Amino acid sequence: MNIRFYNARILTMVEGQEIFDGELWVEGSRITYVGEAKSEEEISKVSGRFTRCIDCRGNLLMPGFKDAHTHSGMTLMRTYADGLPLQEWLETKIFPLEAKMSGEDCALLTKLAILEYLTSGITAIMDMYLSPEDIATACEETGMRVVQVSGINKFGPSLEVFEERFLKLNDRHPLSSYKMGFHAEYTCDKELLMKLSDLAHKYKAPMYTHNSETVREVKECVDRYQMTPTVFLDSLGLFDYGGGGYHCCHMTDEDIEVFKKHNMSVVTNPGSNTKLASGIAPVARFLEEGINVAIGTDGPSSNNCLDMFREMFLVTGLAKLREKDASVVSGMEVLKMATVGGARAMDIMDCDVLASGKEADIIMIDLMQPNMQPINDIANNLVYSGSKQNVKMTMIHGKILYEDGKFNIGISPADIYKGASMIQKRLF
């Protein structure tokens, strides 16, 4: 399906480019034109190329949001165990339940998450969870773009199984890829991490992990190895090909140097860090230091929703509170994290901005809602006032998957809700 969007405001997120009025063409999975409105004469020449023309009525087109850290299948545990700190929550509630989940469960629960991502304009996710094959299938079937990350830990499958998956799940589908990662320092022993480092070197692969999320995690690592998690993991060579850290709330100057040295990304998760009382990441400092910052919702059991608008407000709001300075981290800086920063962290640079030749991962923002009026600084308004309600359309890989509240992902929401409810009845 080839689509022409006209009468649009367009925020390309190309560095230095302001919002402008114009039009955008999608042919196949790619953007073939972004720019000023074409004349009637020009349009008459090309109109046969389009199967649908959408009058945007002054609404905004922009790149879809990248949710750079999540655990989609945890939709099952939404409000299952609220009010607990991270470690207790994981060990007493989450791990025992996860042990009972099947691959099929995981696929269905991932589809439930995908519905929610689409309502929030999220067009790509970096997902770390059980049953990677089933997650890949769920994303491919529905049309969601996914970068999976292995959550290797001392309880889980062997490195041999992982290496096989790594080879199998990359290049199997244009929407789906698989990165090296481990759950966290505190769920891996040193020997496992050393072997994983060897694999990273073998494939020259970047490495991703939960990092310095809580004070307790950092303290226990220092007790164990006399190094912070970042420095300890780096000492094993795990970050020699870059990668990223999720959370990064409690970072020393030395930790920050490690991230800079290896050109690593921080993925900040303010909703989860707030709900679990983990702390506030020094995002203003990361920006000052030139570190790439992306945003993740984390999973729906620790957040509990998968909403980039909530995260965007929290990224800047918590930075302001932390630094006691209302001027830090502007709306545009946050939008950059949620789009370009995410694409860079996830290594999907084909999807970062709206430009000819790029993947058509596009959202339309409804500006004709009261929270966007009167129209003034649209970029700031998206971050400070935007909500799911403003997402009129979500397109991934050239296909509209969500439009005016309706989904087009090959399965009905009602069937997904019914499936999730049945899993809940079986496992709770």
Place this chain on the structure above:
Amino acid sequence: MNIRFYNARILTMVEGQEIFDGELWVEGSRITYVGEAKSEEEISKVSGRFTRCIDCRGNLLMPGFKDAHTHSGMTLMRTYADGLPLQEWLETKIFPLEAKMSGEDCALLTKLAILEYLTSGITAIMDMYLSPEDIATACEETGMRVVQVSGINKFGPSLEVFEERFLKLNDRHPLSSYKMGFHAEYTCDKELLMKLSDLAHKYKAPMYTHNSETVREVKECVDRYQMTPTVFLDSLGLFDYGGGGYHCCHMTDEDIEVFKKHNMSVVTNPGSNTKLASGIAPVARFLEEGINVAIGTDGPSSNNCLDMFREMFLVTGLAKLREKDASVVSGMEVLKMATVGGARAMDIMDCDVLASGKEADIIMIDLMQPNMQPINDIANNLVYSGSKQNVKMTMIHGKILYEDGKFNIGISPADIYKGASMIQKRLF
């Protein structure tokens, strides 16, 4: 119009009452029945009384949210001056622009805010802004419930004008009342405050004000009077008939004692306090001390949206961060603040819960959205995962003003947006 809601889940917010399946009747402006589903025989006897029967399909009915502190007319300044700390923002940006606003402007801009309140399930507001008569008219025309508070300050109208308004604006319409208040300690001199205290005593009236919002405000008051704002204002007898404080981020033990002694309410404004880097209010402590806590969005220039869902997540999230404890301030405690606590702070106890004889200020929450699935702990989920997108219907005083994205307030959103844009062009 008399309406029967059936097939509903119902959260009455009556103390100790759990969510149950049942039905609810509205006749005129009042609730006439809330309880279990009636039998077909019983229904056949009463069905002639209803002009409309709404099948809720398992969705949730609950009391509307009370936004206990806002400045509606500031919709004009949404994203007008982001990134500034409170005092600079007020003095260099907001006050000069407000000086140019007419009463008619204020009414139109209030209607713009009302659209947004309705999308977020807010059924009553406590509004402090310019042109009280015009605000009252805007609310009465659209059907919004409003408790206005005077924002007396040393630059504004005289106390004689205020007293006249106080007498005129109370009892003029069932949706509208007017309370005594002043802007803040730092915008009033002592003589003015003493005269206002006399008026509070004359009418035995509770008193409301911005209180201890920033460190600077508290410090300057201590420098001036060797007392914190709360203690200083109390020393003038301003709180002898109770009332409330907006913000209350920086409170001493002595301040808390003043609030307890006079049975005053704290209205917490976490979105605004975050965006302006003002600080985090000690909400967990307020609850421990038995102080009534309500929630306000503050105005759309400092927040920048009017969304009770954002505020509810922030109330508990920021409390967890402040106390470094994920267990403080439960979802149900937050819902209580947003409904019953608000009604108590605003002195509209007829609208606090769903019960026979109460005002029909009711919202319907769409549970058939991905962020509410699978259905588990609904109360927690509203607070941790709810969004404007879940508001299917907003009813005030027995009238449905918002339903499935459509407004019924006697003026179209398009006309309001056009009006706001014209004001913007004239004044910016």
